Amino acid sequence: xxxxxxxxxxxxxxxxxxxxxxxxxxxxxxxxxxxxxxxxxxxxxxxxxxxxxxxxxxxxxxxxxxxxxxxxxxxxxxxxxxxxxxxxxxxxxxxxxxxxxxxxxxxxxxxxxxxxxxxxxxxxxxxxxxxxxxxxxxxxxxxxxxxxxxxxxxxxxxxxxxxxxxxxxxxxxxxxxxxxxxxxxxxxxxxxxxxxxxxxxxxxxxxxxxxxxxxxxxxxxxxxxxxxxxxxxxxxxxxxxxxxxxxxxxxxxxxxxxxxxxxxxxxxxxxxxxxxxxxxxxxxxxxxxxxxxxxxxxxxxxxxxxxxxxxxxxxxxxxxxxxxxxxxxxxxxxxxxxxxxxxxxxxxxxxxxxxxxxxxxxxxxxxxxxxxxxxxxxxxxxxxxxxxxxxxxxxxxxxxxxxxxxxxxxxxxxxxxxxxxxxxxxxxxxxxxxxxxxxxxxxxxxxxxxxxxxxxxxxxxxxxxxxxxxxxxxxxxxxxxxxxxxxxxxxxxxxxxxxxxxxxxxxxxxxxxxxxxxxxxxxxxxxxxxxxxxxxxxxxxxxxxxxxxxxxxxxxxxxxxxxxxxxxxxxxxxxxxxxx
Numbered sequence: 001x002x003x004x005x006x007x008x009x010x011x012x013x014x015x016x017x018x019x020x021x022x023x024x025x026x027x028x029x030x031x032x033x034x035x036x037x038x039x040x041x042x043x044x045x046x047x048x049x050x051x052x053x054x055x056x057x058x059x060x061x062x063x064x065x066x067x068x069x070x071x072x073x074x075x076x077x078x079x080x081x082x083x084x085x086x087x088x089x090x091x092x093x094x095x096x097x098x099x100x101x102x103x104x105x106x107x108x109x110x111x112x113x114x115x116x117x118x119x120x121x122x123x124x125x126x127x128x129x130x131x132x133x134x135x136x137x138x139x140x141x142x143x144x145x146x147x148x149x150x151x152x153x154x155x156x157x158x159x160x161x162x163x164x165x166x167x168x169x170x171x172x173x174x175x176x177x178x179x180x181x182x183x184x185x186x187x188x189x190x191x192x193x194x195x196x197x198x199x200x201x202x203x204x205x206x207x208x209x210x211x212x213x214x215x216x217x218x219x220x221x222x223x224x225x226x227x228x229x230x231x232x233x234x235x236x237x238x239x240x241x242x243x244x245x246x247x248x249x250x251x252x253x254x255x256x257x258x259x260x261x262x263x264x265x266x267x268x269x270x271x272x273x274x275x276x277x278x279x280x281x282x283x284x285x286x287x288x289x290x291x292x293x294x295x296x297x298x299x300x301x302x303x304x305x306x307x308x309x310x311x312x313x314x315x316x317x318x319x320x321x322x323x324x325x326x327x328x329x330x331x332x333x334x335x336x337x338x339x340x341x342x343x344x345x346x347x348x349x350x351x352x353x354x355x356x357x358x359x360x361x362x363x364x365x366x367x368x369x370x371x372x373x374x375x376x377x378x379x380x381x382x383x384x385x386x387x388x389x390x391x392x393x394x395x396x397x398x399x400x401x402x403x404x405x406x407x408x409x410x411x412x413x414x415x416x417x418x419x420x421x422x423x424x425x426x427x428x429x430x431x432x433x434x435x436x437x438x439x440x441x442x443x444x445x446x447x448x449x450x451x452x453x454x455x456x457x458x459x460x461x462x463x464x465x466x467x468x469x470x471x472x473x474x475x476x477x478x479x480x481x482x483x484x485x486x487x488x489x490x491x492x493x494x495x496x497x498x499x500x501x502x503x504x505x506x507x508x509x510x511x512x513x514x515x516x517x518x519x520x521x522x523x524x525x526x527x528x529x530x531x532x533x534x535x536x537x538x539x540x541x542x543x544x545x546x547x548x549x550x551x552x553x554x555x556x557x558x559x560x561x562x563x564x565x566x567x568x569x570x571x572x573x574x575x576x577x578x579x580x
Contacts (some may be wrong), residue, residue, distance in 0.1 A: 025282040025296075026289030028110045030082060030101025047081035047102070049131040050074040050109070054224060055233030056128065058140035059241040059286030061179065061301070063120040066140050066240060068113040069286040070128045071227065072103060079104055083129040086115050090125050090137065108220045110283040120145040121304075138237040141178055148304030152176070154239070155536040157183040157246070157376075157468025158494035159226070162192070162200030162207055164555025166231040168495040168535055171552060171562065173234035175537070178303075180239045183468035183492065184246025184315070184376045186285070187226050189213045189261065189277075195252075196498055199556070214267050219280035227284065236286070242301060243285050244311050246376040246469055250277040253440060255319045256352070274316065298355050300362055307370035307540050310362050314376045314442075318352010323439040326395035334386045334396065339435045343444050350377075350445035359452065363461055369542055369574060371456070373465045377441040379449060380465075380476035380489045380524050383434040385412045392505075402510060413520045437522075441469070453478060453486040462574050463487025464545055466536070471499035473534070473549045475527040475570055477579055488572050488579055490547045492536035493529065496555045501531035526579045532566055545572045 050072035057069040074080050083100040085092060096118065103111045111128065118124060121144030128135040144151075154177045159166060172180060188195065192210040200206045208225045209218055226232060247253055250273065253260035258270050267273065282289060290296045297317065301309040328339045342348075351359065363371060373379075390396050391405035408430070415427035423431070436443030443449075456463045457480050464487060465478060474491035493499060501511035511530040519525050527549075534551035547570045551563040570579050 024279055026112075028103060028107035028283055029112045029114060029289055030084075030099070030103060046079065047131070048074045048076055048078040049133065050080045050082075051133055052128060052130070052135035054227040055236055056126070056135050056138040057236035057241060057286040058126065058138055058239075059243060060288040060299075061141060061143050061240045061242075063143045063145045063302075064118050065114055065116040066118065066124075066142055067286045067288050068115055068126050068128075068138070068140070069111065070135050071108070071110045071224070071284070072128075072130055074109060077105055080109060080130060082111050084111075084113050084115070084126065085129075086118070086124050086126045088122075088124065090139075092125065092127070096124070108224075108280075108283050112286070112289070114288060118142050121148075136233070136237055140240045143301060144304045144306075146304050148306035150539065150541050151178050151303045151306055152537070152539045153179055153181050155181045155183065155374075155466055155468075155490070155492045155538060156495055157492055158185040158471050158497040159232075160185075160188050160196045160494070160497040161226055161229070162203070162205045163196035163498060164199075164203060164205075164496040164533075165558055165560075166229050166495060167552050167555055167558065167560045168231075168533060169229070169235040170231035171550075172535065173231070173238040175239075177239060177537070180235065180241045181309075181374050181466065182241055182243040183374060183466060184244055185248045185468065185494075185497070186243065186245070186281075187222055188248045188497075189222075189251050196502075198503075203556075212261075214273055214276070216276035216279060219277050220283070223280055223284035241286055242309070242311060242374065243287055244297060244313060244374060244376065245278075245281055245315065247315050249281055250274050250316065253322055254315055255321045256316065258321065260322075298358060302368065303540075305368055306542065307372050308362065308366045308368045309372045309374055310359065312351065312359065312373060312375040313355065314350045317355050319350050320348050320445070323444050324395055325389060325393050325439065329390070329396045332390055332396055334390055334435065336386050336433055336435055339439075343436055343439065344446050346447040348445050349448055350442060351448065356448065356452075360455060363456060363459055366461070369462060370540055370545065371461045371463050373463065375465070375467060377469045378438065378467045378474065378476075378489065378491050379442045380474070380478060381446075382437040382441070382443055382522055382525065384437045384518070384521060385430050386433040386435050387430065388412065389435065389437070400505070402506065406510070406513075409514065409517055409521070413517050416521055438470070441467075450481045453480045457484050457486040461487070462577060464538075464572075465489040466538075467491040468494075471497045471502075473527070473529040473532065473536070473551075473568075474525065475547065475549070475568075475579060476522075477524045477526065479524055485577050487577055488545075488547075488570075490536055490538070490549075490570075493532055493534050493549070493551070495535070496533060499530055499532075506530065527568060527570070529566065529568070532563065534563075534566075543574050545574075546570070547572070 054071040086097040088094040251259035387408040471494035473493040478487040532551035551566040
């Protein structure tokens, strides 16, 4: 196996350290031990009263502690003294930890507590106090230790406020899971006339501020609006969240040194924008502040001997710029050989050398029965004929040609179903033209993907990769470049962002048609639902993982139901890691 190249790039974590942002990421931490007070608490009796309008949340659980979060809305500018309590019961008769501290406008009146001294694998209740006001009660859970029989998760991504109601979050609040894994696009950066905002006024969900968010104040305002949503508040109050960011927490199609949706000439430096976005992300989400620049986002959660959850950053830490099909097309025709050469370039990285080394180390050290990757983009191989992309990629064709695309898909599926000797030269040529469907995903960084899958296969890891980003649901077999089974992948659909069923893409009818067809075309793809909003439910036992794609009927109204007919489950046995 080759050693990963040392890319010698100036990574985001080094840039952040140089900018002194790291200390800011923990500046809203008001208490960090059992019963201790913030050493900066000097407000005495001068604390300003405040209300709790943005709910409570918990996250980043460990065996003996968990992050607690809230945000206060003061009656006026100034210091706000906030108390907190953790109890073994919902009535707070048995308080096991408590403290207090001050929050200010410098951290947008957000509050974090790293509540220590807790018992492993235990459910707790928590709340905050400001003067005579008490926050809603939240429920959280610490990580288990030792021998663990089972663990369960809800997996979500891509919540677009103007696109529709957060009914999926409301469903999560009703579920019995150990934690919610949020794989990114917690919010979107666009203006009130931007992406998925066509019906925002009708829904009463026009974004604030109205402009595209760029400054720290902008990002804070958008987070505040998202946290005003009662369904999001309910989900946070019900479960601890384990969160990573994707691109829209900063700007669309971000990479290490820029983004598709950022113009330095009119919007300032990308580094400044990203720093503002990351500061607001840490302020507004229940994420443990990084102790060093080395653990700014990727981190490990151990569920006893059952599973190791490795949360990754495939977006900002070390990603090389995405490839774009428009750069490989002339007259609407893609240069297939050039695409393949670029996508397989061994110098391209999606993780960066530091994170890749960390991942290899964690996989080497893991003795758990399952190794789970919580990350942003699809890892499986999604190869489709180039005429299909030429018809449907807006970067190549100014308008979607659904007729041409449908014809290419049907022809390719038909050819795929024939023995090689039965295919016409044209059919074989069509199948021989396959290239990656999504260069923004791991397919655009295939050498690094192949390195990781080969490594995990040789290690005997029982790999379960999770992905968000696409707004559609996927289930795939993970294989090495020589066809050996390396694990499985489950891609969750979106909370509210439109998928292929959106009006600007295939539309509901065509999305319903394309989903089953592409599973017959793409070798490792077992299931695709291109027309539903929902979440992924995972249950791990010592010998099996059960993954269930769950959907709701609509995000256009608060009047919705669970779409039982669309529910789809898969069971993977640890012995062979085959999807069934």
